Amino acid sequence: xxxxxxxxxxxxxxxxxxxxxxxxxxxxxxxxxxxxxxxxxxxxxxxxxxxxxxxxxxxxxxxxxxxxxxxxxxxxxxxxxxxxxxxxxxxxxxxxxxxxxxxxxxxxxxxxxxxxxxxxxxxxxxxxxxxxxxxxxxxxxxxxxxxxxxxxxxxxxxxxxxxxxxxxxxxxxxxxxxxxxxxxxxxxxxxxxxxxxxxxxxxxxxxxxxxxxxxxxxxxxxxxxxxxxxxxxxxxxxxxxxxxxxxxxxxxxxxxxxxxxxxxxxxxxxxxxxxxxxxxxxxxxxxxxxxxxxxxxxxxxxxxxxxxxxxxxxxxxxxxxxxxxxxxxxxxxxxxxxxxxxxxxxxxxxxxxxxxxxxxxxxxxxxxxxxxxxxxxxxxxxxxxxxxxxxxxxxxxxxxxxxxxxxxxxxxxxxxxxxxxxxxxxxxxxxxxxxxxxxxxxxxxxxxxxxxxxxxxxxxxxxxxxxxxxxxxxxxxxxxxxxxxxxxxxxxxxxxxxxxxxxxxxxxxxxxxxxxxxxxxxxxxxxxxxxxxxxxxxxxxxxxxxxxxxxxxxxxxxxxxxxxxxxxxxxxxxxxxxxxxxxxxxx
Numbered sequence: 001x002x003x004x005x006x007x008x009x010x011x012x013x014x015x016x017x018x019x020x021x022x023x024x025x026x027x028x029x030x031x032x033x034x035x036x037x038x039x040x041x042x043x044x045x046x047x048x049x050x051x052x053x054x055x056x057x058x059x060x061x062x063x064x065x066x067x068x069x070x071x072x073x074x075x076x077x078x079x080x081x082x083x084x085x086x087x088x089x090x091x092x093x094x095x096x097x098x099x100x101x102x103x104x105x106x107x108x109x110x111x112x113x114x115x116x117x118x119x120x121x122x123x124x125x126x127x128x129x130x131x132x133x134x135x136x137x138x139x140x141x142x143x144x145x146x147x148x149x150x151x152x153x154x155x156x157x158x159x160x161x162x163x164x165x166x167x168x169x170x171x172x173x174x175x176x177x178x179x180x181x182x183x184x185x186x187x188x189x190x191x192x193x194x195x196x197x198x199x200x201x202x203x204x205x206x207x208x209x210x211x212x213x214x215x216x217x218x219x220x221x222x223x224x225x226x227x228x229x230x231x232x233x234x235x236x237x238x239x240x241x242x243x244x245x246x247x248x249x250x251x252x253x254x255x256x257x258x259x260x261x262x263x264x265x266x267x268x269x270x271x272x273x274x275x276x277x278x279x280x281x282x283x284x285x286x287x288x289x290x291x292x293x294x295x296x297x298x299x300x301x302x303x304x305x306x307x308x309x310x311x312x313x314x315x316x317x318x319x320x321x322x323x324x325x326x327x328x329x330x331x332x333x334x335x336x337x338x339x340x341x342x343x344x345x346x347x348x349x350x351x352x353x354x355x356x357x358x359x360x361x362x363x364x365x366x367x368x369x370x371x372x373x374x375x376x377x378x379x380x381x382x383x384x385x386x387x388x389x390x391x392x393x394x395x396x397x398x399x400x401x402x403x404x405x406x407x408x409x410x411x412x413x414x415x416x417x418x419x420x421x422x423x424x425x426x427x428x429x430x431x432x433x434x435x436x437x438x439x440x441x442x443x444x445x446x447x448x449x450x451x452x453x454x455x456x457x458x459x460x461x462x463x464x465x466x467x468x469x470x471x472x473x474x475x476x477x478x479x480x481x482x483x484x485x486x487x488x489x490x491x492x493x494x495x496x497x498x499x500x501x502x503x504x505x506x507x508x509x510x511x512x513x514x515x516x517x518x519x520x521x522x523x524x525x526x527x528x529x530x531x532x533x534x535x536x537x538x539x540x541x542x543x544x545x546x547x548x549x550x551x552x553x554x555x556x557x558x559x560x561x562x563x564x565x566x567x568x569x570x571x572x573x574x575x576x577x578x579x580x581x582x583x584x585x586x587x
Contacts, residue, residue, distance in 0.1 A: 015039040016127045030068040030192045030585050033200035037072045041458040043102050044078025044095035047159055048388050054196055056315035060573035062130030071178040074142040079159040082422045084454040088438025090431050110180040114169055115255050119152045120145050121177045131336045141177055168247050168255055175202030192585050194233045198276030204283035233584040234284040238481050239297045244277040281305045286584040290482040293505050297478045312482040313576040319488040321466035323359035339572040345564035350557040364467025374451040381549050382416040384468030389423040389430040397474040399440055400534035409447035412546040416449045420456035466492040473498035490567035493560035507567045515540045
C-alpha cells in the first residue's frame with residue numbers, strides 16, 4: 001500500500017494510489033459526487049463531517065463490493081492548516097501535500113466554458129479498498145494545468161475558498177466537468193448520480209444538455225427532465241441557511257453563459273437566485289435528510305418536496321481503535337464484514353472492555369500532553385468535544401456557570417476536557433469562541449484541566465473519539481442535522497452526553513447508551529435556554545456520570561457495552577449504504 005492504512009487494525013483496507021484493474025467502467029452504475037472527501041489524514045481534501053462521511057460511505061461501498069465511482073476536486077491547498085497562537089487566535093496556512101504520493105494522474109482531459117473562456121480539466125485517481133479487496137475509484141478533478149488562465153488554474157486549489165465567483169466556478173468544474181470526465185473515462189452506463197449536498201447540482205443541467213443533444217434538439221423538453229430525475233439522488237446535510245449555496249443570476253450569466261440548460265430558471269431559481277439546493281431537489285427523484293429529525297426539519301424547510309431520511313453512520317473498522325478492534329476480533333469474528341454483529345458486545349467481559357478503553361485513553365492523553373503540556377491523568381474523568389468551531393455548536397456551554405463546574409470537579413476528584421476544531425476563515429464568531437476557550441483555561445482552577453488541539457484532522461479524530469471517557473455534544477436544536485462524532489465514540493464503547501438533536505434522538509436511551517442534556521426538544525426553530533441546558537449538563541455529571549465512573553465501574557462498563565451493542569451496531573455506514581442501495585441507488 002502506497003499510503004498508510006486508515007487504521008492499523010484494519011489490514012487490507014484503506015486508500016491506495018494503485019487499485020485493482022478489475023473495476024470496468026461499463027459495469028459501474030452509481031456516480032457519487034461530493035465537493036469534499038476525507039480518505040487519508042495525509043490528504044487535506046476535506047474540511048469536516050461532510051467529507052469524512054463521504055469517505056466512510058465509499059469505504060463501506062467498497063466493503064459491500066458495490067459498482068460505484070466517486071468524483072471530487074483535487075484541492076491542492078486543502079481546506080487550511082490551522083495554527084493557534086498562545087491566546088487562541090487562529091491563523092490559516094495552505095495545507096500542502098504530496099499529490100503524487102497518493103494519486104495517479106490519468107491522460108484524459110475535458111473542457112468546460114467559464115466566462116466565455118475554455119477551461120481544461122485534468123483528472124487524478126486513487127482507490128478505496130474494501131475488506132474483501134474490492135476497489136472503488138475516486139476521481140479528483142484538477143484545473144491547475146497548462147493552457148488555463150491564472151484564475152482558472154486556482155479553481156481546484158482551496159476547499160470552500162474565495163468569493164461567490166470562485167465558488168460557482170468550482171461547482172461548475174465539479175458538476176459539469178465531473179459528468180464530462182466520467183464520459184471521457186468510459187462511464188456510459190451510469191444509472192444513478194448521487195449529489196452529496198448541493199455543490200455538485202450543476203451536473204443535473206449537464207445531464208439535461210446530454211438529453212437535448214441526444215434527441216438532436218435545440219431546446220429542453222419536459223421528458224428530458226423526467227429522464228434526468230430518474231437518475232438523480234440528492235442528500236441534504238444542513239438545516240443552516242448558510243449551508244445552501246445561492247448565486248445571483250447576473251453571476252450565473254457572466255460565468256456560465258446563456259446555453260439552453262441555464263435558461264431553465266424555473267428549475268433552479270428561488271427568490272431570484274440560483275439556489276443549488278432547489279436545483280438538486282427539483283432534478284432528483286429521491287431526496288433525503290441525514291437523520292429522522294433532520295428529515296422532519298427539511299420537510300418544513302422545503303414543503304413542496306418529498307424528503308425521506310437515511311440516518312448517517314460511520315465506517316466501523318476505520319473508527320475503532322486498535323485495542324477495541326483486537327477485542328472484537330477475539331469475541332466477534334467477522335464484525336468488519338457484518339457490523340450488526342457488534343450487538344454481541346454485550347457478551348464481552350467487562351474487564352476486557354476496560355482494558356481496551358484504558359489503552360485507547362492512554363494513547364490519547366500521551367498525545368495531548370505531548371502537544372499541549374496539559375499534564376492530564378488517566379484516572380480523571382475526561383470529556384471529548386471535537387467539531388467545527390461555530391456558534392450553534394455551543395462549545396462553551398460546559399463553562400456557562402464556572403463556580404458550579406468548579407465545585408463539581410472538586411467534589412468528584414477533577415475533570416479533564418479536550419477540545420479540537422477549526423473555525424472557517426471567514427467566521428469571526430467561531431474564531432472568538434476558540435479565543436474565549438483559551439482564555440477560560442486560566443480561570444478554571446486546579447481541579448479542571450483543559451486542552452485545545454490545533455489542526456483537527458482524521459488522526460486526532462480517531463484518538464479523541466476512542467480515548468475520551470464521555471463524548472460531549474451541545475448543539476442548539478434543530479441545527480444538528482445528524483452529527484457523527486458520537487457514533488465514532490460508540491465504536492469504542494464511549495457513551496455520549498448530548499443534546500437530544502440529530503442522531504442522538506435515535507441513539508439515546510437514558511442511562512443505557514449515555515445521557516441527554518436539556519429538557520428535550522423545543523419546537524422547530526424554538527428558542528434555547530443556555531442556563532437550563534447547562535444546569536441539566538451539570539446535574540447529569542453530578543448525579544449520574546461521576547458516581548458511575550468513580551464508584552460503580554461495573555455500571556459504567558454496562559453503559560459502554562450498550563453503546564457498542566445498540567449504537568455501534570446500527571449507526572454505521574454499512575447499514576446506511578444498504579439503505580441507499582434499497583431506497584435510492586438500485587430502487
